[in-house]
Amino acid sequence: MASSALLLTGEQVAGIRRRRGFDVSMAVFALLALCLALLVVMPTGWLLWYSVTNDQGQLAFGNWLALVTDPSLRAAMGVTMVIAVSVAALCAVVALPLAFLIARTDVPLRRTIRAAVTASFVTPPFLGAVAWEVLAAPNSGLLNVWARQIFGFGRYQHLFNIFTVSGVTFATACYTFPYVFTLLTNAFERVPTELEDASAVIGANRWRTARDITVPLVLPALLAGMLVAFLQALTLFGTPAILALPAGFNTLTTKLWSLFQYPPQTHLAAAASMPLLLITALVLWGQRRVLGDRSFVVIAGRSGTTRPIALGIWRAPALLFCAFIMLFPVILPYFALFKVAFVHNISEPLAWQNLSLEHVGFALWGISDTQVALKNTMLLGVLTACIVTVVVLVTGYAASRRLVPGHRALPVLAMAPLAIPGIVMGVGLFLVYTHPPLMLYGTIWIVLIAFVTLEMPGGYQQVQAGMSGLHPELEEASRIFGASRLRTLIDITAPLLRSTIVSIWCIVFIGALRELSAAILLANANTQTIAVVIYNLNESGDMGPIAVLGILLMLITFAVVILVNRLPMLGGGR
Amino acid sequence: MKRRDIMITRRGALGGAATALAAGPAFSQAAPSVTPELVDAANKEGKVVWYTSIELSMAGAIARSFMQAYPKIMVQTERSGAERVLQRLMQEYASDIHNADVIESSDITSFELFKDKGWLAQFLPEEVKQLWPAEERDSDGHYATVRATLNTMGVNTDLIKSAGLPKAYADLLRPEWVGKLVKASPNYSGVVAVSTYILVQTIGWGFFEKLARQQVMQVQSAAEPPKVISQGERPVAVDGGEYVFLNYKHKGNPIDAIYPLEGSPLISGPAAATKDAPHPNAARLYTSYLFSLQAQQMMVDQIDLRSFHPGIKEPAGRAKLADLKLLRASPQALAAGVEETKKKYTSIFSV
Numbered sequence: 001m002a003s004s005a006l007l008l009t010g011e012q013v014a015g016i017r018r019r020r021g022f023d024v025s026m027a028v029f030a031l032l033a034l035c036l037a038l039l040v041v042m043p044t045g046w047l048l049w050y051s052v053t054n055d056q057g058q059l060a061f062g063n064w065l066a067l068v069t070d071p072s073l074r075a076a077m078g079v080t081m082v083i084a085v086s087v088a089a090l091c092a093v094v095a096l097p098l099a100f101l102i103a104r105t106d107v108p109l110r111r112t113i114r115a116a117v118t119a120s121f122v123t124p125p126f127l128g129a130v131a132w133e134v135l136a137a138p139n140s141g142l143l144n145v146w147a148r149q150i151f152g153f154g155r156y157q158h159l160f161n162i163f164t165v166s167g168v169t170f171a172t173a174c175y176t177f178p179y180v181f182t183l184l185t186n187a188f189e190r191v192p193t194e195l196e197d198a199s200a201v202i203g204a205n206r207w208r209t210a211r212d213i214t215v216p217l218v219l220p221a222l223l224a225g226m227l228v229a230f231l232q233a234l235t236l237f238g239t240p241a242i243l244a245l246p247a248g249f250n251t252l253t254t255k256l257w258s259l260f261q262y263p264p265q266t267h268l269a270a271a272a273s274m275p276l277l278l279i280t281a282l283v284l285w286g287q288r289r290v291l292g293d294r295s296f297v298v299i300a301g302r303s304g305t306t307r308p309i310a311l312g313i314w315r316a317p318a319l320l321f322c323a324f325i326m327l328f329p330v331i332l333p334y335f336a337l338f339k340v341a342f343v344h345n346i347s348e349p350l351a352w353q354n355l356s357l358e359h360v361g362f363a364l365w366g367i368s369d370t371q372v373a374l375k376n377t378m379l380l381g382v383l384t385a386c387i388v389t390v391v392v393l394v395t396g397y398a399a400s401r402r403l404v405p406g407h408r409a410l411p412v413l414a415m416a417p418l419a420i421p422g423i424v425m426g427v428g429l430f431l432v433y434t435h436p437p438l439m440l441y442g443t444i445w446i447v448l449i450a451f452v453t454l455e456m457p458g459g460y461q462q463v464q465a466g467m468s469g470l471h472p473e474l475e476e477a478s479r480i481f482g483a484s485r486l487r488t489l490i491d492i493t494a495p496l497l498r499s500t501i502v503s504i505w506c507i508v509f510i511g512a513l514r515e516l517s518a519a520i521l522l523a524n525a526n527t528q529t530i531a532v533v534i535y536n537l538n539e540s541g542d543m544g545p546i547a548v549l550g551i552l553l554m555l556i557t558f559a560v561v562i563l564v565n566r567l568p569m570l571g572g573g574r
Numbered sequence: 575m576k577r578r579d580i581m582i583t584r585r586g587a588l589g590g591a592a593t594a595l596a597a598g599p600a601f602s603q604a605a606p607s608v609t610p611e612l613v614d615a616a617n618k619e620g621k622v623v624w625y626t627s628i629e630l631s632m633a634g635a636i637a638r639s640f641m642q643a644y645p646k647i648m649v650q651t652e653r654s655g656a657e658r659v660l661q662r663l664m665q666e667y668a669s670d671i672h673n674a675d676v677i678e679s680s681d682i683t684s685f686e687l688f689k690d691k692g693w694l695a696q697f698l699p700e701e702v703k704q705l706w707p708a709e710e711r712d713s714d715g716h717y718a719t720v721r722a723t724l725n726t727m728g729v730n731t732d733l734i735k736s737a738g739l740p741k742a743y744a745d746l747l748r749p750e751w752v753g754k755l756v757k758a759s760p761n762y763s764g765v766v767a768v769s770t771y772i773l774v775q776t777i778g779w780g781f782f783e784k785l786a787r788q789q790v791m792q793v794q795s796a797a798e799p800p801k802v803i804s805q806g807e808r809p810v811a812v813d814g815g816e817y818v819f820l821n822y823k824h825k826g827n828p829i830d831a832i833y834p835l836e837g838s839p840l841i842s843g844p845a846a847a848t849k850d851a852p853h854p855n856a857a858r859l860y861t862s863y864l865f866s867l868q869a870q871q872m873m874v875d876q877i878d879l880r881s882f883h884p885g886i887k888e889p890a891g892r893a894k895l896a897d898l899k900l901l902r903a904s905p906q907a908l909a910a911g912v913e914e915t916k917k918k919y920t921s922i923f924s925v
Contacts, residue, residue, distance in 0.1 A: 137807045138807075139808065141807075155733075245759060245762070245792050246791045248792060248923075249924070261661070261761065264661060344826075366634075367630060367634070434666075442673065524652055524662075525651060525653070526650070536654055539797060541795075541797045541801035541818070
């Protein structure tokens with residue numbers, strides 16, 4: 001009797017202990033899911049409400065009607081769709097061969113090419129647009145000046161014109177394709193050679209192997225990448241802000257921007273961002289429909305490593321191909337930026353006697369904002385990257401292991417900010433955080449919240465890609481040995497996901513450094529970032545300092561990314 | 575290079591002068607609204623928040639010279655484009671956040687609105703009340719023109735020789751200028767919205783309808799056309815701030831401003847202290863400083879702005895306001911008409 005009572009107590013204790021361990025991790029997951037929901041739902045909800053009300057706060061559907069009836073809005077929607085679809089296609093066409101060569105073959109200088117892709121990713125799109133303006137404006141563009149010298153064109157004849165729909169598409173794709181490239185290289189690297197070998201052993205030829213093994217494993221990443229590229233292009237403000245207006249058209253984002261000019265038509269702007277939200281929702285839903293039931297576990301307990309394919313005589317042409325691709329997002333634009341940064345006057349050619357450090361001095365010490373902005377940029381970049389990494393890892397894990405009720409909503413929530421243009425998100429957050437209970441306006445924290453929200457999708461994409469290939473069997477083994485879920489996560493899952501974690505951190509960090517449109521609304525003199533300083537310089541036409549700060553931004557990002565990749569954490573740096 | 579170096583040295587010299595002037599009796603005589611009591615009260619507040627859209631290095635220079643004159647008061651400069659400054663202010667006031675002490679921008683239409691909403695203090699320095707022309711200060715004493723510029727045409731003198739220079743807006747409609755023009759858009763720039771409204775009153779929409787057939791390159795801000803013609807991307811600018819054209823010229827770029835025969839729209843940039851200023855005394859002191867001869871002369875010397883202070887020494891070689899044909903519109907007319915102008919402009923130019 002007594003012993004039986006003792007036994008019961010023992011069981012109860014074990015039960016309680018197990019339950020408590022379970023509860024803690026569940027509470028963490030639930031709390032994070034809730035935070036995510038608040039972060040995304042609050043501004044989105046505000047947006048919805050504003051789109052169906054007028055300035056007096058009454059219900060009004062005129063704004064929605066204007067979407068259909070206003071010809072300038074219709075035209076903007078049309079051209080935005082054309083650009084977004086073309087950008088996604090162009091990115092896929094460029095990134096697929098590049099990612100394959102880098103991830104699966106022995107093409108020379110792989111690290112350098114990867115670094116070049118990182119450089120194009122690091123480049124804020126509006127800075128790239130400024131550089132392409134210098135390169136390919138029809139009359140003054142350097143490429144056209146050279147073309148005139150080579151082919152003997154007349155003064156107003158040109159070869160390239162960046163101020164066109166195709167020009168905007170091209171300049172957007174230059175700084176969007178790294179999203180596709182990164183997802184694809186991750187996918188290619190995870191295709192285990194042993195599966196392909198097995199296919200070869202049972203007599204399949206190279207094409208058959210590619211079709212049955214490689215393509216199905218890489219296709220989800222390609223689609224996910226194109227999706228990100230499409231949505232990025234859809235909501236991008238920087239590139240069209242520089243290039244679309246001179247070309248004589250508006251995209252949805254520049255149209256939104258003009259709606260925020262004095263006097264601001266906030267309600268119409270909210271309605272005008274609804275198509276972006278709807279399209280994103282549709283695309284994400286479509287992606288689930290297409291890829292939802294197709295999952296492949298490639299990292300299991302025993303997994304082979306990938307072996308690079310020997311290119312033989314094709315090594316040199318492959319390298320040339322990679323270099324040619326990198327000409328457009330990196331080599332030419334940075335050449336242009338260097339010229340603008342170190343030549344005294346914009347009208348002078350690049351020659352020894354015209355070189356000067358005037359712009360460098362002015363950008364670093366002449367503008368009192370630069371130093372504050374540098375400090376803020378670093379602080380925001382690092383904090384945003386750390387927070388988003390933790391949040392997306394945990395939510396991604398909770399979603400893929402179906403740990404919390406409503407886990408299906410998690411990916412949608414995490415991806416939703418993709419559909420909200422930064423400028424609209426900025427206004428939404430402004431309204432949310434200037435009212436009690438959360439009065440954050442004027443502090444750097446509101447900028448941080450904006451960045452965390454806006455960078456969530458980029459991070460979540462990475463985690464989804466990394467997590468889907470990770471079989472639970474290793475975690476289950478750990479749990480069987482008595483480790484709690486959190487301990488398992490830290491000891492087993494995180495090290496397996498090391499490269500994913502590092503890439504999430506870097507992508508988010510870079511994204512935060514590139515972010516412009518929300519920062520411009522939420523930051524003030526003490527909380528502004530380098531991107532805001534650059535934008536203000538652009539308004540006053542100070543090209544030299546813009547180029548200096550742009551180059552500086554790239555150098556800093558590079559230093560940080562290299563540092564993070566070498567951190568002796570989670571088994572890195574070996 | 576030369577220009578910026580000069581500016582920096584001159585800044586130092588002026589800073590010294592500022593201290594001397596502020597301490598000496600000359601300054602208080604010229605601006606009797608700056609009383610020792612006001613300075614004391616402002617010193618206790620210790621800070622002034624200045625919302626401005628003035629040129630970047632100019633904003634820094636003015637703030638520094640003020641802090642040299644009044645070392646106990648820190649100037650927080652919130653500088654951005656005119657439209658961004660106004661947008662921020664409207665956002666903040668809509669949420670009952672009163673950060674700004676002094677507002678200053680190149681968009682006069684919004685100051686009418688601020689006044690109507692009761693956001694501006696009824697305060698103008700004595701200097702302005704006595705010396706400023708009546709049309710350059712609000713009749714109820716809420717704001718006045720702290721700086722002005724003209725909206726002019728501009729030309730790249732390397733690309734267009736003097737024989738072929740356009741002299742009037744009407745000249746730009748000739749076939750030789752197809753594909754050669756650049757112009758800022760009133761939908762993004764307050765300055766251009768004002769000048770477009772004024773030009774429509776003077777030369778009519780017919781001009782713009784014909785201009786739209788000339789394949790005009792459109793840019794956002796009034797500071798951009800001078801940049802575009804400096805680069806040689808287009809040889810002729812339809813509009814742009816006079817001071818920006820002159821600035822680029824002084825830096826050694828081959829460009830010049832052209833004052834069209836039809837007249838040049840005058841763009842008045844007002845300043846005002848806010849009614850609910852968090853630092854009300856510092857706000858009044860700073861507003862007085864912006865209108866003082868010293869600050870006004872800095873704006874004229876360093877970035878070629880126009881001032882209505884009669885004591886200003888005009889820089890050599892610049893056309894005097896009195897010798898130019900100026901086109902004006904009242905702030906009330908602008909506030910009422912600009913929105914319609916923008917809509918019509920979009921229907922003509924599609925952006």
